[in-house]
Amino acid sequence: MxxxxxxxxxxxxxxxxxxxxxxxxxxxxxxxxxxxxxxxxxxxxxxxxxxxxxxxxxxxxxxxxxxxxxxxxxxxxxxxxxxxxxxxxxxxxRGDAESVWDDETPQSLAEKADVGRFVQGALSRLKVEYREVILLREFEGLSYAEIASVTGDSASSVKSRLFKARRALAGKLEGVWNEERDDK
Amino acid sequence: MKCDEMQLNISMYVDDALEAHSQEKMFAHLATCRECRMFLRRTLDLRAAFAAFPWPEVPLSLDRRVMAKHLKRGKSLKGATEKIRMLWSHRLSVPLPSAALVALALITVTVLSISLLQRPDVVSVPCLPAVDVYAGQPANPVQGN
The missing domain is CATH 1.10.1740.10 (RNA polymerase sigma factor, region 2, helix turn helix motif)
Incomplete structure (x- = not known):
């Protein structure tokens, strides 16, 4: 159609x-x-x-x-x-300029029990400038150039922020994924 | 340092934004680096977790608010154009015979006025002579008067 x-x-x-x-x-x-x-x-x-x-x-x-x-x-x-x-x-x-995280509150046990909720919780704790690039890339499928046009940054800055956000999330989730795999 | 660079490449690779020659280098590095293999795995795990996220339902109140505002704006714009259209059509709705009569009357008056002005027996009003206010005499007396 x-x-x-x-x-x-x-x-x-x-x-x-x-x-x-x-x-x-x-x-x-x-x-x-x-x-x-x-x-x-x-x-x-x-x-x-x-x-x-x-x-x-x-x-x-x-x-x-x-x-x-x-x-x-x-x-x-x-x-x-x-x-x-x-x-x-x-x-x-104002938070710590070097940190990727906006909120360092430890995640709850209930969140840890469910990977989906844990990821959601971790995503919501990212600083907004990291969260927005993850949302635009992972959920909306925007290209680096499109994300750069939305955020008003360069494509290389978008690339770098996506990488930092992913690394921070991956690090946060390391323990949870390992526990989940050990349980199985 | 090398792993930082490689992990940036891995991040681009999962986004389909890494060039072929850089991909070769990345895979060669992955074959020897457990940490970077783990990062690739976690990045793909994250993508899978994001894909499983529930989509929030769009509230009906948003639909109502947006459409109501838009319709209201559309109506006000439509109202303005409608007024202009009405005025125009009102002007055109004067019956044709009446318009023709008015036009005929205007033409008649115009023609009569022109012909009256051109008649030789119609004497034009003479201009009054200019008066020298200091001398009390006409400044330029009209000859023969």
Whole structure:
């Protein structure tokens, strides 16, 4: 089945086609909501961020410079909305610049009993700049160049952050995986 | 140092972003390095764990909020264009015979005015002579008056 491209849908939205907006919303709501919910760890804040993203699409569609990169544009807006929420929460608090982790709280025994929950818990403890690249790469399948365009960094910085995040997560999970394999 | 570099390559390899010649080097290193083999294994394990993550359900309230706002905006835009369209159609909805009558009357008045002005017996009002306010006399008395 032939689907309308993002570029075509954007062009229709710019000409006032409400059906095109609805189609685009249905196409990206799940991915954007999941990204924001995982980045923020708060479903209500994620809902607000995605809502704002689509309102911006509705009002600023004519100013999108690269219609072919609409997916990156949507993730960029959603990310910025989410980061504003995170900055508001932190209220100026600064962590260790060298560390990959945002929260060093030890993981609970319940989390350790379930690898999935443990990974989820470890992911939520990563610093936001590491968490966002993992989310965009592993869950949304964005390329390094696309992630760089969303985060405003270089592709080599994205590469390096992904590597550091993976190494930190792998290190954290080492014990759990070993225990799990020993149990079997 | 070498393992750091190799593990960066492993991270790129799992993302399908490592060039062929670097892949050869990476596999050669993996054959001799247990630590890097472990890192590759853990990175793949992580990917499998991420794939098993449940996707959060999009709340209905988000659908409602986005669509309601968009429809409202669409309505206000539609309202503005509708007003313009109505005004335009209202102007065009004047019956054609009435418009023709008005046009005919305007043409008649114009033609009559022109022909009246061009008649020789219609005397134009003479200009009053300019008066020298200091002398109390016309500054340039009209000859023959």
């Amino acid at each position: 032939q689907t309308t491209s993002d570029k075509e849908l954007l062009s229709l939205i710019q000409s006032g086609d409400r059906g095109a907006f609805t189609e685009l919303y249905k196409r990206y709501r799940r991915a954007l909501y999941a990204f924001c919910a995982r980045l923020l760890g708060d479903t209500q804040a994620a809902e607000d961020a995605v809502h704002e993203t689509f309102m911006k699409l509705s009002t600023e569609s004519s100013s999108i410079a690269q219609p072919a990169a609409l997916k990156s544009w949507l993730f960029t807006v959603a990310r910025n909305e989410a980061l504003m929420t995170i900055r508001g929460r932190r209220d100026g608090a």
